[in-house]
Amino acid sequence: MRQHKLALCRNHFPDWILEQTQRFIDKYKMFTKEQKILVAVSGGKDSLALWDVLQKLGYQTGGLHINLGIQSEENYSNLSQQITQAFANKRGLTLHIENIEEKYGCSTPQLSHLASRGKDKPCAVCGLVKRHTMNEIASVYNYDVLTTGHNLDDEVAVLFNNVLSWQVDFLKRQSPVLPAKVGLLKKAKPFCRFYEKETAAYAILNGIEYIEEECPHVMGSTTLHHKELLNALENKSAGSKLAFYLKFLKAKESLFLNLDENLAPHDLLFTCPNCGQPTPQPGNCTFCKVIQKATLKLAE
Amino acid sequence: MRQHKLALCRNHFPDWILEQTQRFIDKYKMFTKEQKILVAVSGGKDSLALWDVLQKLGYQTGGLHINLGIQSEENYSNLSQQITQAFANKRGLTLHIENIEEKYGCSTPQLSHLASRGKDKPCAVCGLVKRHTMNEIASVYNYDVLTTGHNLDDEVAVLFNNVLSWQVDFLKRQSPVLPAKVGLLKKAKPFCRFYEKETAAYAILNGIEYIEEECPHVMGSTTLHHKELLNALENKSAGSKLAFYLKFLKAKESLFLNLDENLAPHDLLFTCPNCGQPTPQPGNCTFCKVIQKATLKLAE
Numbered sequence: 381m382r383q384h385k386l387a388l389c390r391n392h393f394p395d396w397i398l399e400q401t402q403r404f405i406d407k408y409k410m411f412t413k414e415q416k417i418l419v420a421v422s423g424g425k426d427s428l429a430l431w432d433v434l435q436k437l438g439y440q441t442g443g444l445h446i447n448l449g450i451q452s453e454e455n456y457s458n459l460s461q462q463i464t465q466a467f468a469n470k471r472g473l474t475l476h477i478e479n480i481e482e483k484y485g486c487s488t489p490q491l492s493h494l495a496s497r498g499k500d501k502p503c504a505v506c507g508l509v510k511r512h513t514m515n516e517i518a519s520v521y522n523y524d525v526l527t528t529g530h531n532l533d534d535e536v537a538v539l540f541n542n543v544l545s546w547q548v549d550f551l552k553r554q555s556p557v558l559p560a561k562v563g564l565l566k567k568a569k570p571f572c573r574f575y576e577k578e579t580a581a582y583a584i585l586n587g588i589e590y591i592e593e594e595c596p597h598v599m600g601s602t603t604l605h606h607k608e609l610l611n612a613l614e615n616k617s618a619g620s621k622l623a624f625y626l627k628f629l630k631a632k633e634s635l636f637l638n639l640d641e642n643l644a645p646h647d648l649l650f651t652c653p654n655c656g657q658p659t660p661q662p663g664n665c666t667f668c669k670v671i672q673k674a675t676l677k678l679a680e
Numbered sequence: 681m682r683q684h685k686l687a688l689c690r691n692h693f694p695d696w697i698l699e700q701t702q703r704f705i706d707k708y709k710m711f712t713k714e715q716k717i718l719v720a721v722s723g724g725k726d727s728l729a730l731w732d733v734l735q736k737l738g739y740q741t742g743g744l745h746i747n748l749g750i751q752s753e754e755n756y757s758n759l760s761q762q763i764t765q766a767f768a769n770k771r772g773l774t775l776h777i778e779n780i781e782e783k784y785g786c787s788t789p790q791l792s793h794l795a796s797r798g799k800d801k802p803c804a805v806c807g808l809v810k811r812h813t814m815n816e817i818a819s820v821y822n823y824d825v826l827t828t829g830h831n832l833d834d835e836v837a838v839l840f841n842n843v844l845s846w847q848v849d850f851l852k853r854q855s856p857v858l859p860a861k862v863g864l865l866k867k868a869k870p871f872c873r874f875y876e877k878e879t880a881a882y883a884i885l886n887g888i889e890y891i892e893e894e895c896p897h898v899m900g901s902t903t904l905h906h907k908e909l910l911n912a913l914e915n916k917s918a919g920s921k922l923a924f925y926l927k928f929l930k931a932k933e934s935l936f937l938n939l940d941e942n943l944a945p946h947d948l949l950f951t952c953p954n955c956g957q958p959t960p961q962p963g964n965c966t967f968c969k970v971i972q973k974a975t976l977k978l979a980e
Binding site: 543544545546548602605609612613616617620623624627628630631634635 | 845846848912920924927931934936
C-alpha cells in the first residue's frame with residue numbers, strides 16, 4: 381500500500397482492516413457495541429466486507445438489502461439479492477429484504493421513467509428510493525445507526541464533485557458520520573478511509589463472494605469520469621486521495637465553524653403527511669410524489 | 681467557444697476580448713484610467729496580449745520584464761527579453777528591464793541551486809525573485825497597480841492545487857484582485873476569466889509575436905499534470921473550468937466571511953531591515969536570505 385508506505389502479508393492485512401475500522405468507528409464516534417446497527421448491503425464487495433468486519437468486531441448488526449429491480453444481462457438486482465442472502469445465511473445473520481417492484485408496483489428504473497417522462501437517468505430516483513427505504517426499515521425495526529460501505533474512492537469522488545461546483549451545503553454535510561435529526565437516523569461510513577482496492581483485497585482474502593458487475597446505469601456517469609481523473613492523480617502521487625479527503629475534514633472545522641447549520645436550505649424542517657419522514661418542504665416528500673406520479677401513470 | 685455557446689469571426693473576436701477585459705476590470709474594481717499600471721511581461725502570449733489590450737483600452741501602462749537567466753536550447757530568457765523589447769519598441773511603450781544575473785551576480789536557477797544545495801526545482805526561488813522585483817520596480821517608479829497575464833487555466837490550476845491540499849489561507853487569497861497592503865502593491869489579473877486558448881487566439885489575430893517555448897523548468901511539474909487533468913474535465917464538459925472558478929469566487933463570500941483576515945499565518949506583519957519589503961517574520965525576508973546565502977556560497 382504505497383499510500384501508507386506499508387506492506388502486509390495475506391494473514392496480517394485482514395487484521396489491519398479490523399483494527400483500522402475499529403479506530404475509525406471510535407475516532408468519529410460512530411456507534412457503540414450497545415447499539416443496533418443496520419448495514420445497507422447491496423451485494424457488492426464494500427458492503428459485504430463491512431458487514432463481515434462489524435460482525436467480527438462484535439457489533440450487533442442486521443442487514444438491509446433493497447432489490448431495486450434493475451435488469452442487465454446478468455440480471456443485476458436478482459443476482460445481488462441471491463449473493464447477499466447466501467452471505468447472510470452462511471453466517472446466520474438477520475437480513476431484511478425490500479423489493480421495490482413488489483412493494484410499489486414498479487421497479488426503480490420504471491419509477492424514474494414514469495416520474496421524469498423517461499428523460500433522466502434513474503440514479504436520482506434510485507438514491508431517493510434507497511434513502512427512504514433505509515430510513516423506513518431502521519425505524520420499523522428500531523435500529524440506532526445506519527452504516528453504508530462507502531469507501532475512500534466513493535467519498536473522494538463526491539467531494540470532488542461538490543468542490544467543482546462549490547456546493548457549500550453539500551460540503552458541510554460530507555462527513556464520516558452524520559448525526560441523527562428528527563425523523564432521520566444517524567449515519568456512519570466506517571470504510572470511508574479505505575481505498576477501494578483495500579476493501580476488495582479484504583473481501584477476496586476472506587473468501588467473500590460478491591457481485592462484480594457494476595450497476596449498468598453507472599456507465600458514462602460524471603462520477604465515473606471523476607473517478608478516472610482521481611485515479612490519474614493517485615497514480616502520479618500515491619496518497620493523493622487520502623490527503624485530499626483528510627485535509628478536507630480538517631479544513632471543514634475552520635471553514636464551516638461560523639456558518640449557521642440551521643440556515644442550510646436543504647434542512648429537513650417538515651414532516652411528510654403521507655410517509656412521516658422528514659422533508660425540506662411542506663406537503664408530501666419527493667419520494668411520495670414520485671410514487672404517486674408513477675402510480676397515476678400506470679393506472680392511465 | 682463551446683464554454684460560452686458563442687462563435688465569433690476574426691474581426692469580432694478581438695473586440696469581444698477588449699469588451700470583456702473592460703468588464704472584468706470594472707466588475708472586480710481593479711484600476712482606473714487615472715492610475716499607473718505596471719504590466720509584468722514575460723514575453724509569453726498572455727502578458728503581451730494583456731499589455732496590448734490595456735493600451736487599446738486607454739490605460740496608462742509601463743511594462744516590466746525580468747530576465748531570470750534561464751538557459752535552454754533556444755536560450756529561453758534572452759529570447760524572451762528580445763521579444764518583449766521588440767513588442768515595446770514597435771509600440772513606443774515604456775519597458776523596465778531587470779536582469780537578475782547582472783544585479784545579483786547569479787541567475788535565478790543558480791540562486792536556487794546555491795540557496796537550496798541543488799535539491800529543489802528553481803520554481804520556488806523564481807517566484808520569490810519575481811515577486812520581490814515587481815514590488816521593487818513598482819515602488820521605485822510609483823506605479824499604483826501591478827497586473828499579470830494569468831489566464832483562467834492558470835487560476836484554475838492554482839485553485840485545484842489549493843483545493844487538493846485544502847490550504848485555507850491560500851484559498852482565501854485567491855482572487856482576481858488583491859488589495860494593497862503596507863509595503864505591498866495592489867495586484868490584478870484582468871485575464872483571469874479567459875481560457876488560455878482565448879488569449880492565444882487574441883495574440884495570433886493581432887499579429888503579436890510571443891515566445892512559444894515553455895520555461896524548461898515547468899516540465900514534469902505538478903501544475904502541468906493538474907492542467908492535463910483539468911483539460912480532460914473541460915473536454916468532457918465544456919465550461920467546467922470557468923464554472924469551477926466562478927462558483928469558487930461566489931462560495932468564497934460565504935465560506936470566508938467569518939474568518940478573521942488578520943489571523944492568517946502568512947500575513948506580512950514585519951518589514952525586512954535589508955530591502956524594506958514586507959515579510960511574515962521579523963528579520964531579513966526570504967528573498968534577502970536567499971541572496972545572502974548565494975553570495976556567501978559564491979565567495980567560498
